[in-house]
Amino acid sequence: MASQRLQTISLKVLIHKKRNEIVMAEADGDFVDILLSFFTMPMGTIVRLINKLPQVAIIGSLTTLYEAVENLEEQLFQIWECKSMLFHPRNPFENECRKLKLSIDDTEPIKYYICSDWNCSRRENGGLYTTFKNVSCKCGK
Structure with missing residues (x-):
């Protein structure tokens, strides 16, 4: 069995208990990099990943649009690969995101x-x- 190495990400949060609000948050660079990497993900990838969750999550009309395109017959596309391109879009920052401590994108390496x-x-x-x-x-x- 391959050995798995646990990695930690530091995040300190100061909470105002009476108002139940976050007053301040302090994080290391890894946490910020992971958080900002979410902005590089194509919307099709985000909807596809959310659809894999055990709980039903709906992102308004994006989920409905995704399901409608998913149910289209392949002969409606110019070539069948077009459907694959829609559901597995490439992240332009894919190489940088693979270096992060945490990656939620399940896209195969290019x-x-x-x-x-x-x-x-x-x-x-x-x-x-x-x-x-x-x-x-x-x-x-």
Whole structure:
């Protein structure tokens, strides 16, 4: 079994007990980095992660829109990968977020794919790549 290392994040909170309010909070840089990383997450990822929770959580019309698109038939999309792109959007700060002590994003690490025809990939106008598997190249392969 792989050894798991516990990591701690420091957060000190001063609470006014009579008014039940937070008066002051002091956190280390790791906590602030994690908190701010939530702003880099695409909305589709946030809704997808919330839908995995055991309790039903609704984010207004976003949840309804997500479910409606999820129920669309794949032939309504230009290519079937388009549906996957909608439900698994890439975080532009994904590499930085992976370095944090806590990550709630379950997106697979990025992989790049090129045309299976090596000559096509090397052409002057070629060399295109995608992050989605099995997408057709402009050459048709």
